[in-house]
Amino acid sequence: MRNLADEIERFILRKLAGETNDITILQRNELADELSCAPSQISYVLSTRFTAERGFIVQSRRGSGGFVRIVRVPVQKIVYNKPDNIMDYCSPEDFENIIIKLNSERMITAREAGLIKYFLDVIDDYVNPVEKMRIFRSLLITLENNS
Amino acid sequence: MRNLADEIERFILRKLAGETNDITILQRNELADELSCAPSQISYVLSTRFTAERGFIVQSRRGSGGFVRIVRVPVQKIVYNKPDNIMDYCSPEDFENIIIKLNSERMITAREAGLIKYFLDVIDDYVNPVEKMRIFRSLLITLENNS
């Protein structure tokens, strides 16, 4: 028998694959209607399949004009979950790219991105690259802790 | 379906972006007419989107010749308006209080507050108080520039 959850997962993954920035937006009721299932089933799939653990971020808004935004986040895994795998240091360009990526995937706001860039720029005068990397990681954790 | 609130928000933000001094003035009924919606919908958007938390001040006048003025508030104003801004430096407690104040006035988010505190803490090891104050001011301007 067909497995709805898997079908929904595949549908969303295909939709995501068709996007250029690993971001896709859908409407829960609409998708439920299209796949002939209960709307809450979409929520179920999102909460079991599209988890941070698997490298996704799901954001949504209720009410009129509501939506669900799904973001695939490869960077998140690197930065948050695999501290052992990450490089010991980054070039300024690497930092710039990570920050841009984090912002484009809505893990940080433009204001936070600006703050972090300014921050990294300032400490450049005082710390070595390895130390800077350590500080950067702490900084992201600080952000998480205040969410 | 079309989402009026978002549309109105975008309209006002665009109008604001076209101004040179972060101030724009509009008429509620006129805008409602232009966007084909109820005038009260404009009020709704102003009260939910153009809040102090998001860095806006909305003033208005009723009656004949009435208007709505929307101002994007520079964050650093709060700091600059305080007596201590005359000083060249702050104690860590002063910084802490300013940050708490900024957050309680909803000029910065909890995440931003956390970032800034961490930031100030890190550079403490490297810069003197006067330099730290200078960096703090630049930091607020950076925040402002990314709003």
Place this chain on the structure above:
DNA sequence: ATAATAAAAGTCAACAATAGTCAAAGCGGA
């Protein structure tokens, strides 16, 4: 000068349109 009128913006409650939660039932494989 005062009263009436017109021309704004504000308030609020009702209703509509979403998405989230959770308990209970269903189903399939070990």
Place this chain on the structure above:
DNA sequence: TCCGCTTTGACTATTGTTGACTTTTATTAT
């Protein structure tokens, strides 16, 4: 059978939209 994943639906929470009514301000008529 039993356990764990799936599926549903009733209920909740959030956000948007409208219109009737109120308040404020300016203008006009007397």
